Amino acid sequence: MDDHPSISIVVPIHNEVENIPILYRELVQVLEEMGRDFEIIWVDDGSSDGSLTVLTELANEDGRNVVIEFRRNFGQTAAMQAGIDASSGKWVVTLDGDLQNDPRDIPEMVRVAEAERVDVVHGWRRQRQDKWLTRRLPSLIANRLISRVTRFPIHDLGCTLKVIDRAIAGELELYGEMHRFIPILAHWRGARCKEVVTHHRPRRFGETKYGLSRTIRVLLDLVTVHFMLRYSARPMQWFGLLGMASGMLAGVALLAVLAMKLAWGTDMTGNPLLLVTVLATMLAVQFVSLGILGETTARIFFRTRGLAPYAIRSAHNLSDGAERRLDAKAAGRSSASAGRSLVESSRRAA
Numbered sequence: 516m517d518d519h520p521s522i523s524i525v526v527p528i529h530n531e532v533e534n535i536p537i538l539y540r541e542l543v544q545v546l547e548e549m550g551r552d553f554e555i556i557w558v559d560d561g562s563s564d565g566s567l568t569v570l571t572e573l574a575n576e577d578g579r580n581v582v583i584e585f586r587r588n589f590g591q592t593a594a595m596q597a598g599i600d601a602s603s604g605k606w607v608v609t610l611d612g613d614l615q616n617d618p619r620d621i622p623e624m625v626r627v628a629e630a631e632r633v634d635v636v637h638g639w640r641r642q643r644q645d646k647w648l649t650r651r652l653p654s655l656i657a658n659r660l661i662s663r664v665t666r667f668p669i670h671d672l673g674c675t676l677k678v679i680d681r682a683i684a685g686e687l688e689l690y691g692e693m694h695r696f697i698p699i700l701a702h703w704r705g706a707r708c709k710e711v712v713t714h715h716r717p718r719r720f721g722e723t724k725y726g727l728s729r730t731i732r733v734l735l736d737l738v739t740v741h742f743m744l745r746y747s748a749r750p751m752q753w754f755g756l757l758g759m760a761s762g763m764l765a766g767v768a769l770l771a772v773l774a775m776k777l778a779w780g781t782d783m784t785g786n787p788l789l790l791v792t793v794l795a796t797m798l799a800v801q802f803v804s805l806g807i808l809g810e811t812t813a814r815i816f817f818r819t820r821g822l823a824p825y826a827i828r829s830a831h832n833l834s835d836g837a838e839r840r841l842d843a844k845a846a847g848r849s850s851a852s853a854g855r856s857l858v859e860s861s862r863r864a865a
Contacts, residue, residue: 519836520579521551522625523681524608525598527591528570529560531612533720535569538614539580545618549625556581556598557612561588574831582831592694593825599684601830601837607684609677609694616676617714624678627711634683634706637698638674638713661737667699669710676713680706690824696740758802765795 524542528535539555546553557580559567567584574580583597599607606625610616616638624636662669672695679697683706687697698708768791775781775788827841 520554520604522546522549522553522606522608522621523598523602523604524553524555524610525558525595525602526555526610526612527558527560527594527598528562528566528612529588529591529594530562530564530566531720532562532564532566532569534612534614535566535573538612538618539573541618543577545621549622552604554579554581554602554604556583556601558583558585558594558598560585560591560594571831578832580831581833581837583833584828584830586826586828589825590692592689592692595694596687596689597825597827597841599679599687599689600840601833602681602684603834603836605681607679607681609675609679609697611675613718614720615716615718616674617716620676620711620713621678624676624711624713627709628678628680631709632707633709634680635698635701635708636678637669637671637708637710638676639671639710640674640715641670641712643715657737661696661699664737665699665740667702669698671710672696672698674713674715693740696737699740754802754805758799761795761799761802765792765799768792768795 524546526538531538535557542555557570557573559570559582567582570580570582574582581601583601585594585597595609598609606628608621608624610618620638624638627633628636658670658672661667661672675694677697679701683701683704686704687700689697689700693700698710702708768788772786772788772792775786830838830841833841
């Protein structure tokens with residue numbers, strides 16, 4: 516298969532057996548009408564409903580289908596990262612496997628990316644076809660909060676449908692629930708981003724994998740993203756400021772305790788300000804220590820770039836270039852044996 520198709524479609528799959536054939540037909544129709552060479556990368560994220568069997572059949576029938584099987588369920592973000600790592604196209608297109616994203620939006624998004632020289636085009640589901648209380652309201656609150664905290668103007672971070680320049684996509688490191696933050700992380704890397712309105716369809720088969728519990732995880736990841744955007748390369752500035760503030764509080768409290776002792780003979784052992792002094796001093800030492808550890812960890816991270824957040828059992832129809840990228844990701848920079856095992860596994864599967 517061509518090592519360099521024009522478009523790579525990345526589709527994370529978890530128990531979508533009924534949706535896969537329909538989505539495949541829609542994607543092929545749209546992409547063939549575009550007249551572009553393409554590959555469809557399906558990442559099976561530990562499905563238990565027969566999705567892998569359907570994907571394997573598609574891979575055997577059409578070599579443009581690439582199938583990656585995870586050893587277990589690692590989550591959508593890990594599946595997205597694996598698909599991006601395996602992609603070879605100039606443009607990487609990500610979308611959900613539940614048929615709610617409309618493949619007919621892809622040509623316009625690619626056109627915008629090329630015509631306006633944009634690195635990331637992300638969808639905005641202006642007319643969402645989801646339940647208001649459990650899906651739309653939490654999403655609305657989260658999007659507004661995220662936009663305000665990160666100072667990145669966006670209406671819909673939860674839309675998986677995106678078109679990303681391969682050069683930018685290859686620089687992303689996705690963990691937790693951070694696939695939602697792709698536009699913000701790309702913007703942080705200097706990418707030009709644009710939001711366009713896309714269609715959204717109601718779910719036809721299967722059950723949604725999203726709920727209110729995921730909103731909490733997204734908000735926790737927001738804290739991580741905010742720290743990464745501002746202080747990832749200089750954590751001492753963040754923890755150092757907190758340490759200085761705690762140290763100043765300790766100094767003021769100590770002066771107040773001494774003044775009360777000298778002026779009025781106040782008993783220091785029963786003075787709450789003495790406890791504030793001790794606590795603030797301990798916090799100051801801890802924050803400065805965290806800053807030093809953060810600086811050390813940041814340097815280790817930037818030098819070594821750790822292991823991938825997923826583990827692959829087998830793969831079908833991988834190009835040689837994709838195999839090399841996945842091998843390097845799976846093995847990190849220290850274990851060549853892990854890479855060889857993945858290559859052998861993928862070839863056996865093919």
